[in-house]
Structure formats: C-alpha cells, structure tokens
Amino acid sequence: MSFQPVLPMAGLAGWRFLQRTMDTQTATFNSGAQITRDTDYFLEKIGKIDTAEQLVSDRRLLRVALGAHGLQSDIDNRFFIRKVLEDGTLKSDALSNRLADDRYKSFSKAFGFGDFPVPNTKLSDFGAKTVALYRKQQFEQAVGEQDNAMRLALNADRQLPEIAGGSSSENARWFRIMGTAPLREVFEVALGLPKSFGQIDIDQQLQVFQEKARGQLGLESVGDLARPEVREQLVQRYLLRTQVAEAVVTGPASVALSLLQNIPRRN
Template identity: 55%
Template sequence: MGFQPIVPFSGLAGWAFLQRTQNAQQKAFESGAEIQRDTAYFAENIGKISTAGELVEDYRLLKVALGAFGLENDLPNKAFVLKVLEGGTLDPESFANRMVDKRYFALADAFGFDLGTPRTKLSDIASGLLENYRTRQFEVAVGETDNNMRLALSLDRELTAIVSRDNSADGRWFSVMGNEPLRKVFETALGLPASVGALDIDRQLTVFRDRASAVLGNGEVDQFSNPDARERLNQLFLMRAQIAEGGLGISSGSIALRLLQES
C-alpha cells in the first residue's frame, strides 16, 4: 500500500496543515509503486497511439489520460470518451466544444486526434500530462480522507483556467456551473442548496450571480483573477463546509463570526 496523505483536521485548520506539508506529502505519494507504474507505462507507450480508438482500448493509458484532467470517473464510459476525443476541438460544433464542462475540451485538445498528426506523436506530450496526473492523483488521495480538502486543492487551478479564457461573463458562470468540483465549492461557499441544479440553466445563472454579489460584493467570475479573491472564496467554502459537518474543532459561533468578518 502506498503513502496515504494525512489531513488531521477539517476546515481551515486542516487546510493550513495541508498547505504546510503538501510538498513533502505529495513527494511521498508520488514515490508509491502504483503511481510509478502508471506514469512509466504512459511515458513508454503513449507515442505508439495514433487514433482515439487505440487510446480508449488501452485501459492503462486511458486511466492516466482521464486522470490528468480529473475525469477518472469516466473510465468505464468508453463510447462517451471516444466521442470527445474523436471530435477534437477544431470544429466549433464538436462534442467537446459544445460541452459546458471544459475539462473535456482540454482533454480533446491535449491529444489532438482531429489534427493531421495527433499530439501523441510529439516527444514532449508525456511530461505535461504526467505532471497533471500526479497532482490530481494526490488530490484524489487527499479526498479519501477529506473530500473538502480535495476540492480546496483544485480550486485555484480550475478557477484560474476559467477566468484566463477569452469568454463572456455569462460563459464563465456556465463554465463554473458545469465543472462539478467547482460547482460544489461555489454552492457551499455561497450557501446554495444542490437543488438549485434542478432549475432552468438561465435561472441558475441568475441565482449564482445574485448570490455571489450578495456574499462577495461582486457577481462576476472575473473577480477571481485576483489570488486574494480565490483565497477568500476557499476560506468561505471550508468554513461553511465545516458548519455543515457540525463545526468539528471550533464552535459554530466563532465560525459564524469569521464568516461575517470575511463577508
């Protein structure tokens, strides 16, 4: 059994501990046999892949490919993944382009099976993907102890990717709402019930924007181009998540006071 990341506390105390120890813990995790086997196999064999079908049929390669984008839950969904990869990103009407969750666009773009020569034939394709895979697998392992910490670890990366894209204000919100991990963070931080997802998509947009304006003083996603705004959102998420779990370690009164101060 490989190294299991340690998160001894929930909420902000756990986040502070994880930030202090992340580099050492991640290094220990990445030295584990399973990660070593996965990454070595991918590095040795991805260059042999010429089509999306070949990638999808190789379980070990597909495991790393999907894991590099936080899409490991789609591993059994071969037909779906094949459609994403084969459609590519060049055609504005491709499957990946039409999906709200842009992690699928990133997956299709990384492999470029709609190009004359797929990116699997580039000598450097493995390096970036494997770095992403190691990072995300560490987050998965953290999530086995505390899923809120997994979401907190991914927040900065996922939100930065959205605000850095050339997109409309509404488009950024749709991207947030379509990204399952980010959506959970926003719902929790803004005090929204998961049932808001049953509303019409345009109504959801209004709810998220209005609630962000009320809680954060700004209803637009582009505010999170500022690292301080991302950290504030993360703190709100962790504190509200801790309230939902009973406060674990600090009183509900002190958490509520901190929330008022942060708002």
C-alpha cells in the same frame, strides 16, 4: 503500502495544515511505486499514439489520460470516451459540447484527436504536461478518500486560475465553472445556494451566481479568481459552510438519535 496524505483535522484548520505541508506531501506521494510506474509508462508510450482508438485500447495509458482530467471513473466506458475524443470540440454538435460536464470538453481538447490532423500527443511536452496534471489529480483523489471537501478545495484552487486567465467572454467562463461539477459544488456551498438551485433556468442561474459572488466575495469578474487571495476567500467560505453543515448533522440531537437507534431491542 502507498503513501496517504496526512490530514490531522478537517475544515479550515486542516486546509491550512495541508497548505503548509503540500510540497513535502506531494513529493512523497509522487514517488510512490504505482504513480511512478504509470507515469513512466505514459511518458514512454504516448508519443506513439496517433488515434483515439489506440489510446482507449491501452488501459494503462487511458488510466493516466482520464485521471489527468478527473474522469478516471470512465475507465471502462471505452466506446463513449473514444467518441468524445474523435468528435473533438470544434463542431457545435460534438459530443463533448453536448455534455453538461465541461471536463469532457477539456479532455477532448487536450488530446486534439478530433480537432487537428496531427494530435497533440505528438507534441514534445504533451506527455510531461499530462503527467504533471495526473499527479495533482491523484493526490487530490487520495485526499478526497479521507476528506472530500478538502479534495474539492484543492481542485478549485488548481482549476480556477486557468479559467480566470482564459480569453473567453465573462459569461462563457461562468458557464464553464457552472458546467464543471466539482467547481460548481464549491461555489454553490460557498455562496449558500440550495441543492435545488440547479433546476431553475440556466440564465437565471448565471445571474444568481454573478450577484452572489459579487456580494459575498467582491467578485467583479471571473478574472479576479486569478488572484490567490480571492480563491482563498472562496475556499475558506466553502470549508466553513461545510463544517457548519456537518456540525448540524452530527449535533447533540443527531448523536442522541444515533445512540437510541443502537440500543438493543427487548423481545
């Protein structure tokens, strides 16, 4: 049986425990047989891949490639993934640029099949970088099987520094956060935004995100998220609000209703 992350409690207390034990837990997780087999295979084979067609034709390689970008659920959508990769990201009408989820654009850009004459798979450090990302994603996924809020918190803490340090404009970085489903959920919950928020005009959404983040997090720029203390404040607000919401759902009234529903009916 593969190692499963240890989460003795939920919420903020569980987050702090996970942070304290992260190095030990991830090292044990990454030494598991399945992870080791998959990553060794990827490192051995990826340098020989020249086209998107070759990549999607090898399920073992594709599993790591998709998993490194949080897209493992698309493992059976080979035609779609091939199109995302072959279109690249440089053309405005490329498929990844037309999708709401920004993870596809990051995925296509990372491999470079549609953007460069020679794909990034030929770079000497490409395999190692992809494997490192895959291991982090797999650990987060394993955490999520026990506590999805904790998975989203880990994902935010990992992804936000890269976005914060990007050279894109302020609005472009915000749009990337808004277009990446796991990050968007963390921000929406942390800032107390309703589920219906995503239905309003996109420019209005941007304005609300910026105003709320400034008022509640003191966030003057996305670049501020490069600082660990700012990300920690975001994650803490997210986890605390999630705990409160779950407490309301499982409060005394809900418990009583559940008990009533489970009382056997008399004929």
